[in-house]
Amino acid sequence: MSNKVSQPQDFEAAIASGPQTVAEFRSHKKTVLEKLQHALHQSPALVPLIVLVASVIAFGVILQGKFFSAFALTLILQQVAIVGIVGAAQTLVILTAGIDLSVGAIMVLSSVVMGQFTFRYGLPAEISVICGLAVGAACGYINGFLVAKMKLPPFIVTLGMWQIVLASNFLYSANETIRSQDIAEKAPLLQVFGEKFSIGGAVFTYGVVFLLLLVLLLSYVLKHTAWGRHVYAVGDDPESAELAGVQVKKVLISVYTLSGLICAFAGWVMIGRIGSVSPTAGQFANIESITAVVIGGISLFGGRGSVLGMLFGALIVGVFSLGLRLIGTDPQWTYLLIGLLIIFAVAIDQWIRKVAV
DSSP, X not given: XXXXXXXXXXXXXXXXHHHHHHHHHHTOXXXXXXXXXHHHHHOTTHHHHHHHHHHHHHHHHHTTTGGGSHHHHXXXXXXXXXXXXHHHHHHHHHHTTOOOTTHHHHHHHXXXXXXXXXXXXXXXXXXXXXXXXXXXXXXXXXXXXXXXXXXXXXXXXXXXXXXXXHHHHHHHHTTOOBOHHHHHHHOGGGGGGGOEEEETTEXXXXXXXXXHHHHHHHHHHHHHSHHHHHHHXXXXXXXXXXXXXXXXXXXXXHHHXXXXXXXXXXXXXXXXXXXXXXXXXXXXXXHHHXXXXXXXXXXXXSSOOOHHHHHHHHHHHHHHHHHHHHHTOOTHXXXXXXXXXXXXXXXXXXXXXXXXX
């Protein structure tokens, strides 16, 4: 009998103690490390921003303040303009949990089309530029169609496209370079992004301006439009996104097409940067763009990251390249340090993903 009486009492005691137990669980305070992990999960661009600021300060101290000059800092922007633009194209693809190994080849082919259409066929530079942009968008569309409609792996599709576009580039151009002097005389529009202007002691090119405007535009589109949210949703979980009403195939095709178009613009900027149209230029653009994306805190698993982080990643590479060159060290140290940064960035990404779960 005593057991029957004690059970309701125990039950009432458990109910009475329940809210206190829940309250104790909810009152758990996050540690500093947990707060840092949460902040990095919410803003992945914080890591490359911190590394960028620390790198600039370090090289500034080593070089006794010479690195802090407006000319040196804007020179870094000029050097990373092409990588940053191609990196923006790569960012869109990687946000969907894909990868595009053909970005560099598409960039070069687009620049070759602009040059050859102008000098081989005598078309106005404006028409040639439009044709070059169309070729880049078409290559991107083919990538997107094969990935979205045919369900082929992005790595395999873009690897094959890289080989095809690279071969087409050399076959079509006959491996001929259009000289800078000829372009300046007959088609200065092709070199417009290489023109410079000064603001105080800072020297900018229109290519740098295009890069900054592109980053701002894509940042806004990805954060504040339905298409941008769909891109993140597809990268995070395509099956759930489709169940939620997102047209996954159309999103993927649009992403790859836009990526190809941006690469074509990068080809136009490259003509202004180097002055000539060369089929051998930009050979490492695909690797450099992936490097900027990874160091910029964008997850290779898709669904997380920002174009602004990619820009920080590209600037970090530029800072290390210029800083080590001014110090007078062997150029191989640049590749070594960048390799370590890539591994560090991937490790940080994995760490953040585990905590977020």
